[in-house]
Ligand SMILES: [Zn+2]
């Protein structure tokens with residue numbers, strides 16, 4: 001028994017020959033002191049109480065009261081580490097799952113960015129092609145203006161410009177259509 005265990009009646013520590021009892025009010029007595037008092041009544045509290053003989057067969061809850069603080073710490077340190085390891089394992093698993101998810105999303109974002117850049121390049125090349133066509137359409141219009149003299153008086157310059165635009169539209173569409181067709185197959 002630990003050094004703090006003593007009889008609350010005679011203040012003697014437990015002897016090899018004597019047995020100790022614990023009352024429900026929390027007092028301990030040696031056999032001699034227990035017999036001195038009334039049956040089922042505490043000598044100190046003077047109230048009715050239950051008495052339990054302290055032995056290795058005593059209920060574990062009561063035995064736990066006599067456990068050394070150092071072994072109590074070891075017991076809880078072990079329990080604490082087991083519980084924290086269990087929880088940590090699950091946290092790591094969840095973390096790995098989200099890590100994987102994040103890298104998948106990053107990869108998908110990278111691919112989408114590349115796709116957007118690719119489409120922007122196609123669009124700008126289309127715009128370049130379109131402006132080339134527009135320049136080509138406006139440049140020769142200067143030359144026939146000289147031949148306006150040979151035009152019949154009825155046809156105006158605006159009518160002629162309109163007919164040229166109509167002629168050019170299909171060719172500009174053809175140019176615009178080809179890069180789109182390429183990018184869809186890619
Ligand atoms: Zn005693």
Ligand SMILES: [Zn+2]
Pocket residue numbers: 023025026027042043044045046
């Ligand atoms: Zn008592």
